[in-house]
Amino acid sequence: MSTTADAIRAADAHSAHNYHPLPLVVASAEGTWMTDVEGRRYLDMLAGYSALNFGHGNRRLIDAARAQLERVTLTSRAFHHDRFADFCTELAALCGKEMVLPMNTGAEAVETAVKTARKWGYEVKGVPDGHAKIVVAADNFHGRTTTIVSFSTDHEARDHFGPYTPGFEIVPYGDLTALAHAVTENTVAVLLEPIQGEAGVLVPPAGYLSGVRELTRERNVLFMADEIQSGLGRTGRTFACEHEGVVPDVYILGKALGGGVVPVSAVVADRDVLGVFRPGEHGSTFGGNPLACAVALEVIAMLRTGEFQGRATELGEHLHRELNLLVGGGAVTAVRGRGLWAGVDIDPSRGTGREISEKLMELGVLVKDTHGSTIRIAPPLVISKEDLDWGLAQLRSVLGA
Incomplete structure (x- = not known):
């Protein structure tokens, strides 16, 4: 050894x-x-x-993974498999939404949410092509891909990885007035962590999330909640947004969804949002694979007990x-x-x-x-x-x- x-x-x-x-x-x-x-x-x-x-x-999760390992672990989305529909149905129900787009890592899910918001903005809201804006919060942490670090204020994550992806506006976290001023006719989404984890577990002021929900609804803008760290039980609710009675348009999930066994992430929203995708426009070889679905289904069942x-x-x-x-x-x-x-x-x-x-x-x-x-x-x-x-x-x- x-x-x-x-x-x-x-x-x-x-x-x-x-x-x-x-x-x-x-x-x-x-x-x-x-x-x-x-x-x-x-x-x-x-x-x-x-x-x-x-x-x-966790014995329930290991048993679920082991049973699936004996059957089939990967098909790619070129074919249906017998765990996929149950996974999408159960996760959508847990979130109170209609559709699920599965990926693997949290950063992939955030990237997927960005693409979703832009496509929704062009095809549903009517924003001119190439002009979509997404408002984000300072001190955010949504991952480390080149697009995501483009709207990071963390110099360690951002510096020397340019040129940076345009289309994002950064406002102070917890400041509704700044957020309202940043939203324009070309804004397609507001992307926030309900609690900023990497920034030091920052909880926003009371009423902030409900204010964001009201503002985005009034301005016809998607509210996308990155619940990758804060969601799935961590804060005492299934989702941290629940502490203010808020239901966002889009949930971005990861981490605990895979039970610490396999990487599983997902974007969850209603049909009028995720329904903008057509075959070939987005995908992942491993996203929604049978092993991931089997483990995530057990996670969902465990969360349903409260x-x-x-x-x-x-x-x-x-x-x-x-x-x-x-x-x-x-x-x-x-x-x-x-x-x-x-x-x-x-x-x-x-x-x-x-x-x-x-x-x-x-x-x-x-x-x-x-x-x-x-x-x-x-x-x-x-x-x-x-x-x-x-x-x-x-x-x-x-x-x-």
């Missing part, structure tokens, strides 16, 4: 350095715990950025209550989030987000830093209260709180 140092050296030598992972090498995982190549266990408080909402190796949304609500209230006790004591300057999802701003006197993450790793807890001074906490929704409290105790220890 390779040691941690050996495995890290090999990875550094032969893989592109587009990530800066913490210095551990995971060999196995179950539930909320991961074990490294040397047998040390770690509590996962990141959950693959919400891709692992149901934990590592169990995981309930756990995120109950444990999330406990998480935020405990984290807020740290604010003002010289260790933490602010806590944000909703459900089992929190952004914790570390007082600079206690270290950077990266340094705190490394110290927590040494104590057996895994989190991820962002924007220098912030750590993100997002454990699998199956975490026990005892494990959550143990993880929080390690955080208090590291912060000297």
Whole structure:
């Protein structure tokens, strides 16, 4: 068996350095715990950025995948397969929509949503060809393709990847007035995260999402909600938009939809939006494959019970209550989030987000830093209260709180 140092050296030598992972090498995982190549266990408080909402190796999801592996895993969309209709039907019903366009990754789903909005704008709204505009929010994170980084304000994601794709206007997140001024007759969509994850788990002001919904309806503009991280139980509701009673025109889904087993994403909307596509205009070899559909169908069935949304609500209230006790004591300057999802701003006197993450790793807890001074906490929704409290105790220890 390779040691941690050996495995890290090999990875550094032969893989592109587009990530800066913490210095551990995971060999196995179950539930909320991961074990490294040397047998040390770690509590996962990141959950693959919400891709692992149901934990590592969830038995229902593994059984669904194994059963499908024995039958058929890929046909391409050149043919029908017997899991596709059920997947589209059940996901559409979960979202309260009529149609599903399946893809694989979150970035693919966002790209698909961009294409959808533009085509809808030209063929339904009547925007002159080539003039469609999409309004987005500053500090967004929707992926890292060339089109998506064209409307990013993160210099690490954007710089030196131009020339950039036109057709986007950036406004401050949470500012309805700025959004209203940015929407013109050529605007086809507003694309937002209901909670900005990568930016530090930023929750918009109360009434913002409902205001966006009202504005887009009045101006005949699509409201596209990127629920890739915030959706499917993470915030205590199936979708984060539900906290304001909002139903967007387009849901963009990914991460947890694949249960941490396979990459699955989708754009979900009504027929008057997704119905603009005709054969040959968009596609994916692996999108909507039988294995992906089998796993996602089990995810949908699990979400229908409400169990995981309930756990995120109950444990999330406990998480935020405990984290807020740290604010003002010289260790933490602010806590944000909703459900089992929190952004914790570390007082600079206690270290950077990266340094705190490394110290927590040494104590057996895994989190991820962002924007220098912030750590993100997002454990699998199956975490026990005892494990959550143990993880929080390690955080208090590291912060000297």
